[in-house]
Amino acid sequence: MTRTLEDEWLWGWDPTPGIVSVWAEPDGRAFVWRRVPKAGELIREEPRFRPWLLLASLEDLSHLGERLRPEQEAPGPQAVTWQELEGPGALRYLVRADDGRALTAAVLHGASRRLGRSIGHVRELGADTVLSLPPEEQYLIASGRTYFRELDFDELHRTQFDLETTGLDPTRDRIFLVALRDPQGRAETLEAHGDDDAAEADLLHRLVERVRAFDPDVIENHNLHGFDLPFLARRAQALNVPLALGRTGSPGLRQRPASRGASLERTAQARHRDAMRHVRYTVPGRELIDTMDAVLRHDFAARDLPGHGLKAVARHLGIAGPDREHIPGARVHEFFRKDPERVRRYARDDVTEAAGLARMMGGAAFALARMAPRRYERLADAGPATGVIDPLLVRAYLHSGAALPAHEGGDGTPHSGAGLHLFATGVARHIVKADVASLYPSLMRQYQIGPKRDRLGVLLALVDRLVEQRLAAKAQAKASPPGSPERHSHEALSAAMKIVVNSAYGYLGAGGLTRFSDVHAANEVTRRGREVLGLLCDELAQRGVTLLEADTDGVYFSVPDGWTETDERRVVSEVAALLPPKVRLEFDGRYAAMLSHEPKNYVLQSYKEGPLILRGVAFRSSRAEPFGENFLRRALSCLLAGDLPGVREAYVSTVTALRRRALTTFEVTAQVKLTKSPEQYLALRERRRELPYEAMLASGRTRWTPGDSVRVYRAVGGQAGLLPSSEDPEPNDPRDYDVDYYVRLLRDTFAARLVRALTPEDFSAVFADPQQLTLFAPSLAHSRPVLTVLMDPRNQPLRGE
Template sequence: MTAPNEDEWLWGWDPTPGIVSVWAEADGRAIVWRRDPETKVLERDDERFRPWLLLDRLDDLRGAAVPGLAWRELDGPGALRFLVSADDGNALTRALLAGASRRLGENVRQIRDLGDAHVLSLPPDEQYLVATGRTYFRGLAFDDLRRLQFDLETTGLDPARDRIFLVAVRHPDGRVGTIEARGTGDAAEADLIRRLAATIAEADPDVIENHNLHGFDLPFVARRAQVLGVPLALGRVGGPLRQRGARRGVRASGLGTRDSGLGSPQPTSPESRVSSPDYRIRYVAPGRELIDTLDATIRYDHGARELPGHGLKAVARHFGLAGPERELIRGDQIHVVYRTDPARVRRYATADVEEVAGLARVLGGAAFALARMAPRRYERLADAGAATGVIDPLLVRAYLRAGAALPAYEAGDGTPHSGAALHLFATGVARHVVKADVASLYPSLMRAFRIGPARDHLGALLAIVDRLVAQRLEAKDAARAAPAGSAERHTQEAVSAAMKIVVNSAYGYLAAGGELTRFADVHAANEVTRRGRETLGLMCRELAARGVTLLEADTDGVYFAVPDAWSEADERRVVAEVAALLPPLVKLEFEGRYAAMLSHEPKNYALLTYDGRLLLRGVAFRSSRAEPYGDAFLRRALERLLAGDVAGVRDAYLDTLGRLRARAIPTHDVSSRVRLTKTPAQYAASRGSRRELAYEALLASGRSDWSVGERVRVYRTQGGGAGVVPERDEAGGADAADPRDYDVEHYARVLLDTYAARLARGLAPEDFDVVFADPDQLSLFAPRAEEIRTVLTTTLS
């Protein structure tokens, strides 16, 4: 075993600069594209590497005639201790499967059938990166990449029958334009697809980006190319698009056969292995990285929890990327509008790609920075989970670099994982609220008390976390020192964000089940949570002793209310005093202050900032299934409630109820967006015993075929029926053909029982009944809404 070099564990060891893409084949061929950091010129290196496997035994390869077969035994107690390589990975795999079949007396057809306890097999590009110690983007800034964005406009959503009629393209130099069908038939669409491929080849981008690229645009154009018999070579090497397994992607079952002329999947990692009709894939274009900004949006919102939605238009508005003159057209109307006003659709589509480019720059830096560390392709890191997708590759590389055997995945011993501490001290409306943030509590405790996995005999996980924290602090300091808006600040902020993602996932990696992460250790995880509960208890006791009112506390931090007379300096002083009492490396920081907070349930609350902005947290206040009319009411009512204007809450309720009863609310706004989980056959089998609104709506609209995972907007019609409404693509606007045949009284009950009920903690029960009384059933003796005050109720001391 070689002496550990912990910097190599984190960054690799090969200094080759400017790698922008790697494509490796199982036969040992690798192509590396590099962009010179100084000249920005693209270079291509064709290389040979030795494909390898990590095995727990050599029996299956004894006597195998594999060219260049070699092996060495690694040191240490790990079960996966034989590093086997050959000139050709295909020949190595065939020999291993043949030997395993003889030993087991059954036909073993795939490497993964042997199980993770017996073999580690990575995709060829990851084998190459792990073995060479290379990583992407050394010496490059995000803005050094050649990035192209494209977005399809189609006649509908079904690639089996609908067509592409326009593609918006933003070139790497910032030019935008459109490629449009010169007619309406097969030949015109086929020509459009060829021109799109030619445009990409001529622009030669390192990265192709779009929002929902892997969920819609690539699958759609791939299927249309297949239907029309058009070769679709979007990569830098010839041949069709390839496939890979993915956590989020399209179902392979919806694309015809797995090898339907679109290439075959590369080997997949544990997080992408799912059972076959639900097998999900993403497309791969060798030599280019395919980045879906929806992945970055979801990853960002998982931590920030501040986005109004994940659609491009909503996110672009949130980040200030959408201009005031931004053209908006409902999704189901785009093709209709194009027939009469194509210029309007061109403006709409080119705005999409401009916003994607901006969004990728705002949110894509974290994955860019991760690609400088982890031995995975940039596009895989962009959609990977931080634990299995980033930490696991780092640990595999660390162990192999040290010449150490890796542990196999193992089931736990039955010890349950103890939950994290979560306290709800009060519900209702609190004023003058402070958030004290515990920066990465569990990773900090792991570092402070050196709590790591028992089977990590190198101590690699803790070493990597230590270095990540140090790098993050350096990056934060460098970002502060760089000019605002500069490429350097953007790069350093991205590095800091990437480090935070991985650091915060270290505890999750430790606590995950043994079949999910290689170094899972429930006993170590439980020790971390025990110390976390102690630390959180200490913080809460010390804060309460200083005269604050505790509201909620968990591993992210503590919310508390302070006396009216306190200044911001008083708030910061109290946080600093308590921070000084915590264990070393555990940092308590003043994160923010708010005019008011509605505490509804644990991790479900609304905040009103001192400048009047409303922030919503938790599924009670933010749900993709919420009816838009209810969501709009809730936001309006919360703003008034937190401002102390109970009469304004009543006005919001009466206004919404009145517009419902007058059918002044569009049908779209009472509909709910639902995900389909049953096939037509499955629903037909259960329909006799239980009818479900979404499927009944589809059937009523004349649809008898749909796909599992498809999302549709449905509503309840008067008389107990069900209907479907088209998506608006966030553009809004009324539909002249809107029937407005929804069940008014049903949605009036939903308004009261679902949406108004979320304000109940902030009012006394008798006052809640007054505020949300039906205008036709008012009590003569009820107090006026102007006289009602909000309440805060202690729930836990």
């Protein structure tokens, strides 16, 4: 195996620079748009390719007779050629034709004859019989091309657009304003000149004209696929407006299956069943990017965002400007009638923030498109295992002329879990985080643990190359000026490589879901991981630290008073030297204090002034009521400072504010996502009533779509309440929430998350009801948080079997 071959497996082999979009048709026509790096000129190419399928047998094509011929023979008119790939893989016949539809029809015809029943789609034949990919992926795999070679992210021509609508239902509400931002960063608004069909249709025509005039490579927005495009498609259909947003082909938005996007009912009869399908829209020549995907991917790993909405994320990341206009989402149309210029500013701010968010968080998907043979927009929402690693493996095997294994179910062997240890709960001081960099991929490299059926060793080769090149990208990023395009590019490449590397183990262990899954190899990785983690914890404990929590990401521990940062780094370095060579332990940070609550649920306070770092669902949840989160942050700051009277004050002031109804209704609402349609809920309502749907019905809302996000609360008398806005309280706030319920929630849910840091007596004193006065109330002046050691590795060895 040469290094050149490994590079081709990872990056492809065609050096064509500047590809910004690929569209292919089943008839063998491909359309490729390229931007000349540094010059910016757009070039369109129309190469032809031979569509292909990968089959386990040629039996279903035998009816073609002489039209079925070996690949080395010159293909004649309407001929189908075949090439037998090497090795033991089940999918071993690569068949090609000038027209993909004709090729598929021939396979379906033969399969129908063989099975004695009509077969309408190749997926009915099963993944062990055929591999069929979208035309663009067929083209990219066969050609060895990838997107964005030699391009920086900032060289893309990107446009953002955002709809402002009179409501959320496209069957009865309208689009009255559209904000756009052109590739040069200029924001503008388009408005409907009236409230009728003709005015809205004219607005949509002008939107199409502006997009075509901008001619962007990429169209972006936050929740683009969840709201803007589905709403736009429905309104355009109702108004008979052709959406000629693509660069070629007939007008209209095409659909593709997706895990997140517009929810469509398959049939009218499906309304009473959980039979929704999700689609995304796509157009030839432009990539449609939803920044929500990058936000969800980031928060899945980091868990540090206050929410997933554009405004919350923009504020958190510092993208929002100081003069950012805010209007409650449900009242934008009302405000437009009174103060249109304010709404125009609001809408322009939306597209400006969407552009900033796309640049800040979209680099990883951009870099992945340089590797994987898929459209950029598909990689932006793809899962890293089946969405990125699988295409890389398929391309590598076909490029090497090797047969691919089919998906296989496991042999019943269970997947053993990872190592996760909670050594102590409560509050500890002088905290160190020692990070184990990509433990499982490192163990795969160290001990050459790969899937048994990957006879070419592609997965391990990809992991090796990615780890090496990621280190180089990180070094180049550090050496580049802050904020420069070069730094952004290297950081994005490093992040993309990390995504793929860290997914390699998941790919290995996803029994039956990935082509090369191998539960036995995955179990060997976790066994080695537990062994390394045990060694790490044993050695740290022997050096006088107090272990708090350890898992495959690293170890948190507390060091004795008087230790300096030099002492802390020395201990980490000593233990790192004892680990296997390709397993790297790094000093990752130091903190003044930590609340250890449960495994993977903790709070950190840095030595410098700054916000607390909260990790885990106990401290971060999109459903948590704002009043409870605000209390927790105040109480936790006091707790980690050792100030129990301050924790008491935070509790008393919150209870008092609830009882005086000084808190707005918004502050007691929970944000929930609706998962049932109105018909589904009504069919179940007599057996079980659920607050979110009761709130919808009580407010007069009888129509909603699964996936809608709403804010609900418990009102007096056990009634359900709904807030139309997800951002701000309504004016004339009724504040009709159930005070007693929220006081109980404060103590039993939010305050309970501090229970492991206090003695039972102190917990009772801190969270005693302020209305129940006692003559003998205990003093908290000398009380302090506690730390409880649960296990000691020196007494309970953790090393693997």
